[in-house]
Amino acid sequence: xxxxxxxxxxxxxxxxxxxxxxxxxxxxxxxxxxxxxxxxxxxxxxxxxxxxxxxxxxxxxxxxxxxxxxxxxxxxxxxxxxxxxxxxxxxxxxxxxxxxxxxxxxxxxxxxxxxxxxxxxxxxxxxxxxxxxxxxxxxxxxxxxxxxxxxxxxxxxxxxxxxxxxxxxxxxxxxxxxxxxxxxxxxxxxxxxxxxxxxxxxxxxxxxxxxxxxxxxxxxxxxxxxxxxxxxxxxxxxxxxxxxxxxxxxxxxxxxxxx
Amino acid sequence: xxxxxxxxxxxxxxxxxxxxxxxxxxxxxxxxxxxxxxxxxxxxxxxxxxxxxxxxxxxxxxxxxxxxxxxxxxxxxxxxxxxxxxxxxxxxxxxxxxxxxxxxxxxxxxxxxxxxxxxxxxxxxxxxxxxxxxxxxxxxxxxxxxxxxxxxxxxxxxxxxxxxxxxxxxxxxxxxxxxxxxxxxxxxxxxxxxxxxxxxxxxxxxxxxxxxxxxxxxxxxxxxxxxxxxxxxxxxxxxxxxxxxxxxxxxxxxxxxxxxxxxxxxxxxxxxxxxxxxxxxxxxxxxxxxxxxxxxxxxxxxxxxxxxxxxxxxxxxxxxxxxxxxxxxxxxxxxxxxxxxxxxxxxxxxxxxxxxxxxxxxxxxxxx
Numbered sequence: 001x002x003x004x005x006x007x008x009x010x011x012x013x014x015x016x017x018x019x020x021x022x023x024x025x026x027x028x029x030x031x032x033x034x035x036x037x038x039x040x041x042x043x044x045x046x047x048x049x050x051x052x053x054x055x056x057x058x059x060x061x062x063x064x065x066x067x068x069x070x071x072x073x074x075x076x077x078x079x080x081x082x083x084x085x086x087x088x089x090x091x092x093x094x095x096x097x098x099x100x101x102x103x104x105x106x107x108x109x110x111x112x113x114x115x116x117x118x119x120x121x122x123x124x125x126x127x128x129x130x131x132x133x134x135x136x137x138x139x140x141x142x143x144x145x146x147x148x149x150x151x152x153x154x155x156x157x158x159x160x161x162x163x164x165x166x167x168x169x170x171x172x173x174x175x176x177x178x179x180x181x182x183x184x185x186x187x188x189x190x191x192x193x194x195x196x197x198x199x200x201x202x203x204x205x206x207x208x209x210x211x212x213x214x215x216x217x218x219x220x221x222x223x224x225x226x227x228x229x230x231x232x233x234x235x236x237x238x239x240x241x242x243x244x245x246x247x248x249x250x251x252x253x254x255x256x257x258x259x
Numbered sequence: 260x261x262x263x264x265x266x267x268x269x270x271x272x273x274x275x276x277x278x279x280x281x282x283x284x285x286x287x288x289x290x291x292x293x294x295x296x297x298x299x300x301x302x303x304x305x306x307x308x309x310x311x312x313x314x315x316x317x318x319x320x321x322x323x324x325x326x327x328x329x330x331x332x333x334x335x336x337x338x339x340x341x342x343x344x345x346x347x348x349x350x351x352x353x354x355x356x357x358x359x360x361x362x363x364x365x366x367x368x369x370x371x372x373x374x375x376x377x378x379x380x381x382x383x384x385x386x387x388x389x390x391x392x393x394x395x396x397x398x399x400x401x402x403x404x405x406x407x408x409x410x411x412x413x414x415x416x417x418x419x420x421x422x423x424x425x426x427x428x429x430x431x432x433x434x435x436x437x438x439x440x441x442x443x444x445x446x447x448x449x450x451x452x453x454x455x456x457x458x459x460x461x462x463x464x465x466x467x468x469x470x471x472x473x474x475x476x477x478x479x480x481x482x483x484x485x486x487x488x489x490x491x492x493x494x495x496x497x498x499x500x501x502x503x504x505x506x507x508x509x510x511x512x513x514x515x516x517x518x519x520x521x522x523x524x525x526x527x528x529x530x531x532x533x534x535x536x537x538x539x540x541x542x543x544x545x546x547x548x549x550x551x552x553x554x555x556x557x558x559x560x561x562x563x564x565x566x567x568x569x570x571x572x573x574x575x576x577x578x579x580x581x582x583x584x585x586x587x588x589x590x591x592x593x594x595x596x597x598x599x600x601x602x603x604x605x606x607x608x609x610x611x612x613x614x615x616x617x618x619x620x621x622x623x624x625x626x627x
Contacts, residue, residue, distance in 0.1 A: 075512070090510040092503030094570045094623060095496075103500050104512030106493035116491045143623045 002029045003066060005166050005198045006051065006082065011060035013046050020046040022222045023060070028167055028198035033189055035201045035209040038219035039242050044202050047219065048169050051200070052084040053077030081166035085173065089156045093145030097137055098126040100144050101159050129158045133188050150181025154188050161192055168192060169200045174208045186212050204242065206235045218242055285564030286576035288615050292562060292583050292608070300586065304593035311458055312467045313593070315475075321585025322478035323533060325578055327552055328559035329478075329485050330529035332577035334522045335560050336489070338502030338569030339388060339395040341381075341523060344530040344556060346406035348549025351377045351531035353413045356424040356544040359431060361417055366436040374531050380406070381527030385520035403553065410546045428542035441539035443470025474536050478578070481529070485574035498522065502569030558605060559584055562612040566620055583608070 004027035013021040021043045028034045038044045049055040051062075053071030062069050064080060071077040074084075091100050099122070107118040107125075123140040130137050133154050144152060153173050160168055170189070174182045189212050193199050203209050209216060217227045218241040225241050300308055307313050327344050334341055354376050358369035384402055388395045414422045431437050438444070446469055452458045453466035460466050489495040500508035501515045509515045530549065538544045561567070562583060563576025587605070591598045 074510075078512075086510070088507065090507040092500055092507055092570060094503050094566075094620070095499055099496055099499065103496060103508065106496050108493060116487075117493050117496060119491070145623065 002031070004029050004063075005065060007063040008051065009061045009063075011047065011050060011057045011062075013043075013050060013055065014058045020222055021050075021057075024219065024222075024224045026051075026217055026224070026227070028200055030166070030198050031193055031196045032214040033193050033199040033201050033212050035203060035213035035216045036219065037203060037206065037209055037216060037238060037242050039204055041221075042219040042242075043222045044204075044219055045171070048084065048171060048200070048202060051077075051167075052082055052169055081164055082169065083160035083163070083165035083167070084169040084171065085153070085156045085160055086171050087175070089152055091144045091152055091156060094143055096141045097130070097144055097147070097155060098122040098140035101126045101129070101140075101155065101162070105163060125162070129162050130155065133158045133191060134184070148181055149177050150184045153177070153181075153185050157185075157188055157192060161195065161197060165197055167198045167200065169202070171202050172204070173201070174203065174205060182208060206238045206242070209238070210235045285571060285573040285616075285619070286579060287564070288612055288619070289563045289576045289579035289583065292612075293579050293586075296583055296586050296590070300590045300593065303596070304590055308590055308593040315468050315472060317585040317589035318475050318582070319472045319585070320588060321582045322472070322474040323537070324552065324555055324559060324584050325478045325581030326474065326481055326529050326533045327526075327556035328563070328577040328581045329481050329574050330526040331553075331556040332560035332563055332565050332572050332574050332580075333485055333489065333498060334526050335557070335565040335567070335569060336502050336572045337498045337519055337522045338505060339519055339522065340399060340557065341384065341526040342396065342399040342553045342557075343380075343384065343402035343406055344526050345549040345552035345554075346403050346410065347377060347380065347527050347530035348534045348537070348552060349410040349544075349546050350380070350406040350413075351527075351534035352538045352544035352548050353410045353417070353424070353546070355531075355535050355538055356427055357413070357417050360424060360426050363430065366431055366434045366440075370436065370440070370535055373535060374528050377527040377531030378524045381524035382520055384527065385523035388523070389516050389519060407546070410548075414544070414546050422546040423543055424545075425543040427538055427544065431539065437539060438473070440473060440536050442473060443468075444473050444476055446470040474533075477532070477536070478581070482574055482578040489574055494518070499570055502571075504570070555584065555605075558609045558612075561616065562608060564612075564616055564619070566616055567613070571620060571623070 007027040009025050010023045011021055011025070012019070012023055024043070024047060026034070026036070026047070036044055036047065046055065050057050053074045053076055056070070062071075069080075071080070071082075090103075092103070095103070098119070102122050102125075107121045108115050109118040109121070110116050126140040127137060130140075135151055135154055144155065147155065157168065157170070157173075173185050173189075177185060186208065189199055189201060193212075193214075201209065201213065213230060215227055215229050216233060216238060218225045218238060220242065308317070327348075331341065331344065351373050355369055355373040358364045358372050359366070362369075364372070380402075384395075384399060387393075388398050391398070411422055414424055418424050443449075449458065449466045449468060449470050453460045453464065458466050458468060489498060497508070497513045497515075497518045500511070500513045501518045505515045534544075534548065537548060559580035560572065560577045562580035563573060563578070565572030565576065584605075588601055591601055
């Protein structure tokens with residue numbers, strides 16, 4: 001099995017006297033989808049913020065491609081190849097897909113005073129990359145606001161991959177989507193994984209995670225309850241671990257097993 | 260865009276008609292407005308309005324407003340307002356007058372000094388907005404009063420008690436830079452056309468229109484430059500992004516702060532440019548110069564398709580918005596209509612434009 005692209009060991013994070021993370025270990029290998037599961041408040045957000053360089057851990061070690069590393073800023077993490085797609089997607093609805101795709105990283109042609117935005121190249125690349133993800137745009141000049149939630153998610157993912165993401169962190173990409181759009185996004189994750197990108201898929205929906213995940217790590221109250229491979233665990237067990245087992249068992253009794 | 264010959268075209272998407280594509284251009288409203296106003300004045304106004312001299316007559320105020328409106332439209336696309344540009348005209352006029360008359364500087368020093376001073380105020384404006392996180396509406400409203408007051412106080416100090424500084428024409432007499440900022444361009448060309456009988460002449464043979472007023476040239480050049488920057492440069496993309504969603508833009512690596520500060524510097528500098536031209540033309544500067552121009556510039560930008568919320572609009576739209584303005588303010592004098600209808604017209608035009616822009620925005624974003 002390939003070496004992990006990023007490996008995080010015994011990460012802790014304290015905010016004042018609140019212990020958000022109490023020793024979490026996690027790694028991602030190229031071409032796998034590693035699901036990070038946890039209920040609200042489990043520490044998922046804090047953990048990915050550390051991974052993407054937004055926060056610094058209170059203690060613990062991060063190895064990137066085998067070398068110990070500490071990211072000074074989100075920018076540094078991005079340049080190293082860790083791309084994060086947050087729930088707000090960093091997209092501007094009034095701007096075209098092509099302009100959003102290259103926002104902040106515009107291709108140029110010409111030099112000096114004549115250095116200008118290469119709109120033709122932007123259009124071509126965007127159309128090609130979106131088609132590779134299975135979305136046929138009406139035109140790359142279509143405003144992002146006209147796309148569905150799932151399509152927007154796909155644009156954000158395609159953009160991250162195009163700009164050389166080695167690790168792609170997806171923060172609850174399916175939480176606000178309908179059934180059909182969710183399957184599209186899951187299919188996109190599968191395509192990205194096959195290109196050799198390590199995907200970190202954050203979710204609290206076990207069914208979505210089971211659909212694409214290769215490995216699963218469950219966070220509960222700032223602790224990891226271990227990492228399991230796909231064939232080692234069932235979705236019921238994951239669900240139990242997320243909710244802390246016992247309480248959910250009680251709840252399930254009254255809800256007759258529908259959760 | 261290349262037409263795809265592939266058969267994997269989404270069957271749910273109807274082919275877009277040319278009209279539908281046109282409807283999505285932000286400047287459409289302003290162009291339609293120019294056409295409607297032209298038809299209106301062709302029917303109601305004296306025929307002399309659309310002769311060469313008539314056109315120069317309304318293009319000159321249009322250009323003066325347009326220089327402000329184009330800068331204001333770029334700032335609005337970038338998501339901010341600048342209500343201080345009108346006062347900035349008076350303030351920059353005072354600085355310029357002081358440089359030329361009181362210090363006796365040649366234009367080659369006075370003009371850069373004035374522009375640099377304005378840019379500095381613009382940068383301070385931008386810094387305040389960004390550092391405090393307050394709406395630019397309030398911050399620049401404060402500056403509107405501060406600059407107007409400083410212009411009054413400063414002019415009294417420079418002139419020893421008057422709010423008008425005179426003697427500028429004498430001070431710049433013969434300066435080689437004067438023709439670039441005042442008077443008419445291409446007089447030779449117009450004299451030559453008059454000699455050939457192509458343009459109207461006075462009885463002594465000199466052309467009725469001695470040349471193109473320089474502000475019109477500045478206006479056109481500025482509109483082209485602004486459009487180029489907005490649509491064809493990375494900086495243009497950053498302006499749209501900063502106005503569309505500053506947070507998303509900076510998460511994607513757009514230098515939002517720098518973009519916004521640069522835009523505030525641009526509006527202030529354009530106000531100073533207008534001040535220099537007005538002061539050179541009039542030969543004096545006055546503390547009331549540029550009064551309420553900030554509102555007129557914003558109205559022209561909105562007629563030109565800018566959204567008040569930022570992230571959408573066009574400089575070409577502001578260009579046509581300013582022309583509409585000039586046509587109406589001057590055009591009414593060619594008709595029998597009371598000129599004071601102008602303000603009624605202006606307000607209605609603004610209201611119509613805002614409603615129209617809102618519809619367009621919904622079309623673009625596909626909101627329902």
